[in-house]
Amino acid sequence: MRKAIFCLLLLVSNIPASAQEDLIINVDARTTTSLNxxxxxxxxxxxxxxxxxxxxxxxxxxxxxxxxxxxxxxxxxxxxxxxxxxxxxxxPxxxxxxxxxxxxxxxxxxxxxxxxxxxxxxxxxxxxxxxxxxxxxxxxxxxxxxxxxxxxxxxxxxxxxxxxxxxxxxxxxxxxxxxxxxxxxxxxxxxxxxxxxxxRDVNLITVPQSFVQQYALQLAKNQEVNTTKDQYELRGHVKLNQLSTAGNLTVEIPELKVKQQFKISGDSLSFSLNAKNLELWSPQHPRLYEVILSYNGEQIEDKIGFRKIETQGKDILLNGKKIFLRGISIHEEIPQQMRRAHSKEDAMQLFGYVKDLNANMVRLAHYPHNPNMTKVADSLGLLVWSEIPVYWTIDFENEEVVKKAKKQLREMIIRDRNRASVIIWSVGNETPVSPVRTSFMKSLITEARAIDNSRLISAALEVGNENGVFRIDDPLGEFTDIVAVNEYLGWYGGLPGDAKTAKWEVVYDKPLFFSETGAGAKSGFFGDKETRWSEDYQEWYYQEQVKMMQRMPDNFSGLSPWILMDFRSPRRNHPNYQEGWNRKGLIDNEGNKKKAFFVLQEYYGSIE
Structure with a gap:
């Protein structure tokens, strides 16, 4: 009987229980000893x-x-x-x-x-x-x-x-x-x-014998949202580290005057709350609420925003309103010091450039970034695409590789599913089309939705060009919520001016998103616009891309050009222009903005 009741609770919640994982989330809110x-x-x-x-x-x-x-x-x-x-x-x-x-x-x-x-x-x-x-x-x-x-x-x-x-x-x-x-x-x-x-950080965590290991709290999925409504249903899920015969969980949101106690029997609990006077999180108004979970003498505090992300036909809707994603791709790197980013200060530096660009969204490529990035994105009102490194040609036929990919996907989602900024889980980048690959990727999409069905699922696809016609018909697009493609017309093939006559066809009635586009430029190198590697060529590339974006079909919902800053890559070995750097950044490795930065900045500034 107890098992039947638990299964019923899962069905009414929009936060499905994850597979049995031992990951402890929100380490900062625990009793810790830093080993940094x-x-x-x-x-x-x-x-x-x-x-x-x-x-x-x-x-x-x-x-x-x-x-x-x-x-x-x-x-x-x-x-x-x-x-x-x-x-x-x-x-770290x-x-x-x-x-x-x-x-x-x-x-x-x-x-x-x-x-x-x-x-x-x-x-x-x-x-x-x-x-x-x-x-x-x-x-x-x-x-x-x-x-x-x-x-x-x-x-x-x-x-x-x-x-x-x-x-x-x-x-x-x-x-x-x-x-x-x-x-x-x-x-x-x-x-x-x-x-x-x-x-990243290393900590000793001290917890009670029985404790809250994971939790999620968000808007109930199937309710209407709008700016005039101020009462919403919140649904949550809590996972303990072990079975409990009897215990009480208290959930409190002080600003909303919410405080409710629930009995836990077993190792999980699904619950719902009613919240009056709730302000929705958005890029214009990144409202976060203090949420306190109390169980067995331990109190866990978090800052959580509540919002709804969905698609409707060819549009992406945030809190019921159509939104255009003015994005940029980012690597987890501080190029001025040629190192991995890890701190809150690093996140503030990178996102400072993003805000200056007039962007409202970041693609965290090509792997989950450190938790400071998503927490700072929450506070700044930046929308986030988060991705696992299923990248290029992995071994799609190997069942052990599938398990590894699913494990990384679960660890990413479980860590960050309370971050309002994260609106897209991506299962991979530029994977070659084949039946076995599509089956592999579809299984990841199914896994992601089983853990968290409140966000959009995508993958960065490739697109072919036949006589200036770009036809997006990757079979994986049938299973994603948006159709995202990487295109480099004028860099990998042709010249930037070819964008003038490019035509786009999408076989799916879904929002279209350009997950990458870009051209390389050595900062400080100038010439006429047709001189490859010059800032002038990159500027011309973005000028033509912007004109193409402005005449895209009505399902065009945003872009995240490649990339915010130059970054290190052993693949990039031209002795004059690259020297071990991918030079597609709008900002160079010393923090200087290239001419193309201002082209994209102006375009984004013209969009509401």
Missing amino acids: GTWSYIIDPYETGFYDYRYKERRENDPEAYWNRPVTRNRWDRVEHGYGDKYTLQV GDWNSQAEVFKYYEGSVWYQREFDLKELPENKRVFLHFGAVNYEAHVYLNGKKLGSHKGGFTPFNFEIPVGLLEKENNFLVVKVDNKRHPQEIPTVNTDWWNFGGIT
Whole structure:
């Protein structure tokens, strides 16, 4: 009977229960101990610390394993590894930007640090949480392996067994490996820098024995929204870390005078609330409310906005009104310092450029960015396209690759489904059309909707050009909510002036979105408009693109040109114009705006 009631609750909620995941969300609202800062390291290209000379994984207590503390009791003892102050890295941060020896390095690096605790937690559970590690992480504490994780852009955590933590001199080691492999997500071939390392925050989380692991709260899906309405139904879902025979969850939104208690029996609860005087979140009015969840002595606070995103025929609607997405694509990179972005200050820098562009939307390419990006987007009123790195030609026939892609998709959605700014989950970029690929991608779309059916689902598709006619008929478009395509007419083929006669045909009665368009330019290099790599050529490209956009069919709903800033890429090797940089940025790697920036800025400024 209890099971039947639980299933009924899921049916009435627009927030389906996810698969059983152990990810703890909203780490900032928990009781935490930061392990950011200075870590020692060992570069290990042969993985000597992991495998013995027969290439077998070392035993747990092997003194030559790099996860064990190197100890010498006698002067004749042999030890061939060690950690110290001579070789250190800052966490969070990529290793490539911190020392010249790492610039092009791909392989294994052992991170190590010691930490003390003011007191050992009693009758509490303790987890070690990583915001992201690129790409494969093996985590050890005091000589014991806690677990491993694959995926360079999503969070994960491991519970620390009772009795393993010490009050002093805890010895934490993380083996990080960013080598590329054909059966991974992404695969061996990408167009961005493969920054390795512990790139996001590391925290110890202390929680009660039974606690709220995940939650989601948003507008009930099937209700009308408008500017005059001020009472809405909110629906939520909470997942505990374990079964509970009896417990109470309190949900409070102080500004709305909402405070309601619910009984939990089992490990999940779906619920609904009525909220009066609710102001909807939008780019013009990014209204966030403090939401407080209380359970078993723990109080979790979050800032959540409430809005509705949907499609209606050929239009995208936000809060019931048609919206045009004035977007720009962004990599998670601070080019002035040639490093991964990770902090709130980094997010403010990048989004400051976005706001200056008169944009209202960002495509976070081609992987989930750090949580500071989506939180700051919430506060600034920027709409977000968030994507997993199913990129180009991955192994679509491999069932294990499908599982890895789904896992990264779940981790992205579970982390950010309370962020009002995120309106689009993307399942991939420029994947080649074939039946097996379409089946692969369709399974990801199904997975995304099963976890969160309140947002739009898309993928960046490619489009062919036959005698100036662009026909969008990728079979994946049948399953996405919007049809998004990457086009580079005038850069990869033809000249920018060819856009004057381009015709567009879409076989789907859905909103059309240009997920990429752009041209490269070396900042400070000028010539006539037909001189490739000049700022003048890039300016001409954008001028012609804007004219083409202005005469697009009525289903044209927005664009996110490629890209905001120049970014590092080993694929880009022209000695004069690229030098390891993709130069399609509207802003160069020193923060200078190119001429094309102002073309797009003016176009966006002319659109409501």
